[in-house]
Amino acid sequence: MALNLKDFRFLIVDDLRDMRITLRGMLETLKASQFWEAKNCEEALEVLRTQPIDVVLCDYNLGDTRDGQQLFDEARGRGTLVPHAAWIMITAESSMGMVMGVIENNPDGYLVKPINKAVLQTRLERAVARKMIVKDVELAIRNNKFTDAIALADMQIQRYPNAKSELLRLKTEAMLRNAAYPEVVDLCAGLLAERQHEGAETDIPWMLINLGRARYELGDVRQARLTFQKVLDQNPTVMEAYDWLARIEREQGNGKDAQRIISNALGISARSIRRQQSLGDVAVENEDFATAERAYDKAVQLGDDSVFARPDDQVGLVGAVRVTKGSEAALKTMGELVKRASRKRNSKGPHWRVSAMEASMLADAGRHAEATASVERALEAFRDDTSSNAPQVTLELARACFNTGKGDQGRAMVDQLVRENHDRPEVTGAVQQLFQDLGMAEEGASLIEGAQQQIIKINNEGVLLAKAGRYAEAVACLQKAAEDLPNNLTVTLNALQALLMQMQAEGVTNLARYQAREHLNRALKLAPKSDKVAQMKLRLQNLLAAAPKPATG
């Protein structure tokens, strides 16, 4: 196939200028004419943000804190790559096996140094052709159109049998996202058996990984664990398998095992920010604060300018230092974080959680004026924060408020928190604990009681209305409550329940369908693993499937 490269936009990422020039020279002899160059991640991301690049030629070893894998993840995470963009990773021979194993998300091709023109041409043609075959499937998955993705994959398999393995991988990915778990188990197990029947001695890693994922989702944790373990027995560089095993061990309460597994994975590739984050999280649970400190520190360093950075990393780092080295050292670390944050472009200052933590430490140290300033900074940023936060996190700030004489703000915050979690004893218990620590146990009890009663009253009202067949009123009452308390799972589910009853009795309208989906999505976000939510999802699906399709518009 002769490829006309004239219209292709190339991005060449290499830390060595001569290497960039050489690659560019080779591309020019292949008639390419549009180039962008970057010597590091930062520059590359800037080009990708502003230019619809068709082909990225990226050296794996960028001589930076981040390598080609991090750049690839970051570009994917930011969604700045155009759907047909082909990504080609360049490595040395001696590290290629390593790179191929470590690389997740599969780039579209590899080039092994030394490269000559003929090899570059073959690789380019292949990568571009491959991308053309898979891009629509990938795009459908990216847009959450999973049934479309599955249909497209099937169509392309018919047309391009050579790309079957890759297309099947994407198809099972779409099926997993579409919650078609039993089907994925059948498909992957069938593919694995087929390969074995053909005499292959080893399995294809993605088939085992996706089989394991489906088994995990179906609740078959034991089989899932064995499946992921098998991947690593055959190929210890498949990083995804470590992540899944660690997740399983952590959920099963085997924190020590989870920590060991993540550490092993980081021994192979230490630059993954998300893995450093999980190591920090699990080490905190294991009360291994020295490890947590190291992991969060790395995560913070890798998180500069990354979409994967979390405020939890900074909070975790300071918290771990506080345990291992005391408040003074923690305050110093905090100061460094703030300095670091202010050096960044578009810096919005430290996250409110960092300021809240700073405030409590300063208050502990008796530095009240500084503590108050920190709380004010935190409150200001907290108001602008629309993301949902774990209740413990909000409690941290409330505690800082109380500690610095801002009891009113603290009370308002806790009141909202209780109303959003009125039936979660772990939250109301933590609130009660806070008031007890402050020597205000009685006030705490009455605040919790009052907030709970208020929600229960609205809830009961709505439920009674619904039972009486007054669906519209029930929906109105509960929807109002759900809007006021977007993070209250029970209220959200009751609003959904009322809508379901209304649709059952009075037929499906576009509005009700839309509202029901909204509530369901919120519930899924609040409690992704809840059986109750899963049941509601099924009920809604059945109801919508049975209902005649309403006229659109």
Add this chain to the structure above:
Amino acid sequence: MEQHEDEVFTDLVASAVHDLKNSLALVLNAAEQITDLGAAPPAAQQALLLLQYEARRANADLMGLLGFFKLERGSALVRPAVVDCEDLLAELVAYNTDLLASRGIRLEATECRVEEGYFDRGLVAGVLNAVINNAYRFARSQVTLSCTLEEGYTVFRVLDDGEGYGPKMLSAAPQDPAEHSHRSTGLGLFFARRVAELHQHRDRIGQVVLSNRPGGCFELWLP
């Protein structure tokens, strides 16, 4: 503390070799560029070809050295992954065709019976590139590559129509690098054997088989 120094040393050597390889890559590309321009007088063309041949050889030796160094230091050398064998053959042909053609040697991949293999692609490609590059010296007019499935092994075969291997080469003990230096594969062949041996699956171990049919035939058997 000693281990820490060891790690620093390992990093230092690894990055020096990496640097050398980058240098060689640039030399190779510059030579290819000049050759492509076609402007050099015939004597210079010959010198350029020699330059390319030697630079590739040096590259292969560096890969071997780095490999042994890593083995010595106890880090994993071989990291197998699923490899598209036809694609690998196509790449080997693309990389070596021009240089061999300059000596009137045709390079061809004749058959590929294995769709997906499971081995360290970079190392295997490096080993095969070194063997093919070697044929620049020894083949008369033809080098053929193939990839077949034999007795459950994936077998890569490089066959030339030259004089074949000398008797010492054919009988050399695998663990003796000195005996491998005759056909200027030197370190290359010794390293190839190590790479093969490090590919293991169940109770089977990879190996290198040399024979004369009547030209030199190099086989890499991977379980």
